[in-house]
Amino acid sequence: MYAIFGNPVSHSKSPLMHNYFFKKSGIKECYGRYKLEDGSKIIEKFKNLKLKGANVTVPHKEWAYKLCDEVKGIAKEIKAVNTLLLENNKIIGYNTDAPGFKEAIKEFDYKKPLIIGAGGTAKAISLVLKNPTILNRSKNRFEYFEKKGLKTYTWDNINEFDFDLIINTTSAGLSExxxxxxxxxxxxxFKNAKFCVDVIYGKETLFLKEAKKYNLLFKTGLDMLVYQGVLAMELFLNKKLNKKEVADIYFEILR
Ligand code: NDP
Structure with missing residues (x-):
């Protein structure tokens, strides 16, 4: 039995995706959702429910990071865990969000990426991109990126525009x-770019509509969601999967 913890959690597509994959692959497992109000109880709940593995969504990723027995991989740098796994009676924390993003844009042969936004998603994505530049409306959140030696711009001082990959990680466009x-x-x-990504999913944002006018190749938050799920499934089953084939199964049920 697997599950996703979050609050809210009713909107999560993970149960739909993973149950469909289990069914299609003839794997006798099931995946539920658990609305967890108090994040500090996440490990206790994991144990009470006798789970083999779980995903963690907003707002409990930091709790999962703090409370699991051991953190492995890039989750250590991101300081947030989105996948929990029972390994030899220990609960191990992983993060498949940023690696999922990297997998989703694998076919983009980019050289110079620009991340718009400087929040949690921008931080995580910046770890899996080659030398990204950051553009944000305010400079309040630049310290993290500047400490890593990354270039940062605000709307007022940006003076280079020759990026080939543009990624929107802001929540602008989510509700307006x-x-x-x-x-x-x-x-x-967009005039100079070849590729773009909008991490928002479930709607066509103005950013994406504009990108289409410039014929850019694009990915959306759905690609990111699917590939974080594929990587979580590899952890759950403890085996390498054909990522493209599994992703296609997830797209089949999500589209
Ligand atoms: P944060 O709150 O950490 O950061 C939000 C960022 O957006 C900040 O840089 C903020 O700028 C900027 N911003 C907010 N409103 C505007 C606006 N109107 N104009 C310009 N910039 C704006 O958010 P997260 O990083 O956690 O999430 C960002 C988005 O990513 C959300 O839409 C979320 O749904 C999506 N997401 C998608 C995932 C997926 O799997 N597809 C996974 C995780 C997140 P400032 O610093 O100036 O305030």
């Missing part, structure tokens, strides 16, 4: 029809 930067900046960026 707005672009993540003023229009003239987006236009200059």
């Amino acid at each position: 029809e707005v672009l993540p930067t003023p229009k003239e900046i987006i236009e200059k960026l």
Whole structure:
């Protein structure tokens, strides 16, 4: 038995994705959802439910990171855990969000990436990209990136526009029809770019609509969601899977 912990959790697509995969693959397992109000109880609940593995979503990823027995891989750098796994009676924490993003854009042969936004998602993604530059509306959150030697710009001082991959990690566009930067900046960026990603899923944002006008190859938050799920499934089953084939199964049920 597997599950996802979150609050809220009713919107999560993970049970649908993973149960469909189990069924299609003839694996006799099931995957549920658990609305957890108090994140400090996450490990206790994991044990009470006798889970083999779990996913963790907002707002409990930091609790999972702090409370699991051991953290492995990139989760150590991100300081957030989205996958828990029972290994030899220990609960091990992993993060498949950022590696899932990397897998989702594998076919993009980019050289110069720009991340728009400087929040949690931008931090995680910056760890799996080659030397990204950061563009954000304010400079409050730049310390993390600057400590790593990454270039940062605000809307007022950006002076280079020759990026080939543009990634929107802001929540602009989530509930309103707005672009993540003023229009003239987006236009200059898209003119030179080849690829783009919007991490938001479930709707076509203004950012994506604009990217389509410039014929950019694009990925969305759905690709990211699917590949974090594929990597979590590899951990759950403790075996390498054909990622593209498993992703196609997830897309089949999600689209
Ligand atoms: P954070 O709150 O950590 O960061 C939000 C960022 O967006 C900040 O840089 C903020 O700028 C910027 N921002 C917010 N509103 C605007 C606006 N109107 N115009 C310009 N910039 C804005 O959020 P997260 O990083 O946790 O999440 C960001 C997005 O990523 C969400 O939409 C979320 O749904 C999505 N997401 C998708 C995932 C997936 O699997 N597809 C996984 C995780 C997240 P400032 O610093 O100036 O406030």
